[in-house]
Amino acid sequence: MTSKLLRLSLIFSFFTFFGCEEIFECIVNIHPQLPDKELKTGFIYNYYYDTIHAEINNQPSDNNYHYYFTIDDNLPPGIDVYVDYRTVIIEGVPEAAGDFIINIYLQVEHRDVYDCEDEPGNCDHICSDNTTEEYRLRVL
Numbered sequence: 253m254t255s256k257l258l259r260l261s262l263i264f265s266f267f268t269f270f271g272c273e274e275i276f277e278c279i280v281n282i283h284p285q286l287p288d289k290e291l292k293t294g295f296i297y298n299y300y301y302d303t304i305h306a307e308i309n310n311q312p313s314d315n316n317y318h319y320y321f322t323i324d325d326n327l328p329p330g331i332d333v334y335v336d337y338r339t340v341i342i343e344g345v346p347e348a349a350g351d352f353i354i355n356i357y358l359q360v361e362h363r364d365v366y367d368c369e370d371e372p373g374n375c376d377h378i379c380s381d382n383t384t385e386e387y388r389l390r391v392l
Contacts, residue, residue, distance in 0.1 A: 282379050285383060291387050293392060296348065316363050358384070
C-alpha cells in the first residue's frame, strides 16, 4: 500500500512539475527540423542552386513560428547563402572545386510567445526549440 502511494505521489509530482502539455509535446516529438538531404553536386563555373526547407515536425501550424538561422559555411568563391523565411537558398557560380561543409543551426520561436503570461517558459508548444544539421556541397 505504501509503495503504491509513493508511486502515485511521484507521478503526481512529475506531472505537476513538468506539466502534461510539455510531456505530450515531447511524446508527439514536436520540434524544429532541417531535412537530412544531400545537396546537389555543383560544377565549377556553372550556375548552382539548391534549397533547404525548415519545418516544425508534427506541427501543422509551423508557419506560426519565427525561424532564426545561423549559418557557418566554408563555401567556394562565387556561392552565396540566403535565407527566405523558412528556406535556406544556396546559389551562385562556384569558382573553385572541392568539398565544402555548411553547418546550419535553427532556432524557432512561436510568434505569440510574448502574449502567453499563463505559460511562462513554454509558450512555443514544442519539445525542443532548436536543431542543427551539417551539409556538404561538392563542386567538381
